Amino acid sequence: MLVVGCWESEKKQQATKKMQFAKRLQPLQANVFADMDQAKAKAKASGQNIIDLSLGSSDLPASEHVLEAIQESLSDNSTHGYLLFHGTQAFRQAAADWYTQRFGISVDPETEVLPLIGSQEGTAHLPLAVLNPGDFALLLDPGYPSHVGGVYLASGQIYTMPILAENNFLPVFEDIPTPVLAQSRMMVLSYPHNPTTAIAPLSFFQEAVAFCREHDLVLVHDFPYADLVFAEDTGETPNPKSLAPSILQADPDKDVSIEFFTFSKSYNMGGFRIGYAIGNAQLIRALRQVKAAVDFNQYRGILNGAIAALRGPQDSVQQSVEIFRQRRDAFVTALHKIGWQVPTPNATMYIWAKLPEPWTNDSVKFCTQLVEKTGVAASPGAGFGKAGEGYVRFALVHEPAILEMAVERMAGFLR
Incomplete structure (x- = not known):
């Protein structure tokens, strides 16, 4: 009985031993x-x-024509299986066309667009494709929390760029220490900005592109609030193109840049988890490799709804x-x-x-x-x-x- 009791006590201690997890x-x-x-x-x-x-989760409904496209897909058995990259061609074409019409940027849907399960998936996974352990990412402070999480999951280091009211909530690149720049591989921006609400002018993006070219940095732009901008209080119709530029307008050849767009804000589709990356073909390919190891794409009906959102009326x-x-x-x-x-x-x-x-x-x-x-x-x-x-x-x-x-x-x- 003593032997059995000791064995049971040891077994109980092993069962309650604290589990070890990764330092990241x-x-x-x-x-x-x-x-x-x-x-x-x-x-x-x-x-x-x-x-x-x-929580920044819109309480407004998705449009009827978007819901109808998804509803019609449900009765189509061909939409019920796994959806691989080549099956997303219609969505990628719609995204490329939308960007070209909106910002005047030519986009190749085959090599420069990647569907995502919301833009947060992209910003969290991209560091895995860009950073080696110990590399620095330059992030805005304050900034969106998932930008931080993605870098830590990639075992990277973070250098925060303070954005202050006196600088219109824009970072000062000259303040980044030279030793940090030497170990940096990527910079993450996001304008219009959450949480400060600041808008970055195109001239700032041009400065950022030039800085990233000079220091061999990947320039990441998280762009969920592309449409949620207000014109000056003159009664004029808002013009998002002039108020909230795309990073690709400053880098039309897509030398160093990748941008993330989500349907959560513009089209009130937060729960549908649909977004995309657009930009440098090498970065798109690298992010696609990471994504392929983690998941397939979402349900085809969701992409059909997103196509309807991009191609349908924008009222x-x-x-x-x-x-x-x-x-x-x-x-x-x-x-x-x-x-x-x-x-x-x-x-x-x-x-x-x-x-x-x-x-x-x-x-x-x-x-x-x-x-x-x-x-x-x-x-x-x-x-x-x-x-x-x-x-x-x-x-x-x-x-x-x-x-x-x-x-x-x-x-x-x-x-």
């Missing part, structure tokens, strides 16, 4: 947004009526832009009325607000207490990087009346 996961353990999700759940359990302004895009403009104006006006002065953004679906006293150095505490006491959920600026501390991001994903109600709740909290 260590930087991914801290997640402000997961903490905020827990704070929202706790507030909801306590009886708070949650107004969630923390819904401008309607969405106008809806977000109205929400922006309602929310900013309400904040100004309670004494919280924030700039009016010219792009995206967010408000990037500098925190008032006494919260200027603890955005996480502000957001956790705000949702606990008022039910209003926002994203702490610290979750987007060190330079985001002192700010909070609100997503305009509710109707104006609900946004104004959120501000009323915040007014009492701030007092």
Whole structure:
């Protein structure tokens, strides 16, 4: 019995021994947004009526002609199997045609376009194709969290380029240390920018392309808010082409650049998980090799819906832009009325607000207490990087009346 007991005790100890994981996961353990999700759940359990302004997931519907294309595909048995690269030709052609019409850039659908399961897949997987362990990636701070995660999964190092209000939230390339540049392989930009809402002019992209050519860097541009831009308040029809340029306009020969587009924002198709990469043929081929090791493409019916979105009427895009403009104006006006002065953004679906006293150095505490006491959920600026501390991001994903109600709740909290 003693032998059996000892054996069972040893077996139990082995079973409870801590499992070992790859070191590349260590930087991914801290997640402000997961903490905020827990704070929202706790507030909801306590009886708070949650107004969630923390997630940039559009509440607007996809267009009927897009849904019809997907619905028709469901009854076609030929769409039910695996979809390999050559089966995506019609989608790649539609994407190439859309880019050429929109930006005047000639695109080869066979070598310069790659379908993606959302642009986040592309930005997270590309470092695996570009970086060797220890190589640097130059990232915006604040910036989108998945850009960081992809570099860490590739065992790369990160150098953050602070983007500050006094520089119009654009990085200063001259501030990057020479030793870091010597070990750098890629730079990631994203304009219109999440979370700061900044727009980069074409002249800045031309500067970025020249800098990356000089230092042999891959230039990555995440472009989800290509359409969510607002014209000056003159009553004129928004002109996205002039307000939000493509990186390929600065690099028409696609020497160093690759750009990622998603249907989540322009076409309200976030849950459909569809996007694409467009740009340098060598980068497209390398990303395709990584993708082939991870997954096939998504369901053909989803691609048919995306084709319908690109080739069909674009009225819904401008309607969405106008809806977000109205929400922006309602929310900013309400904040100004309670004494919280924030700039009016010219792009995206967010408000990037500098925190008032006494919260200027603890955005996480502000957001956790705000949702606990008022039910209003926002994203702490610290979750987007060190330079985001002192700010909070609100997503305009509710109707104006609900946004104004959120501000009323915040007014009492701030007092």
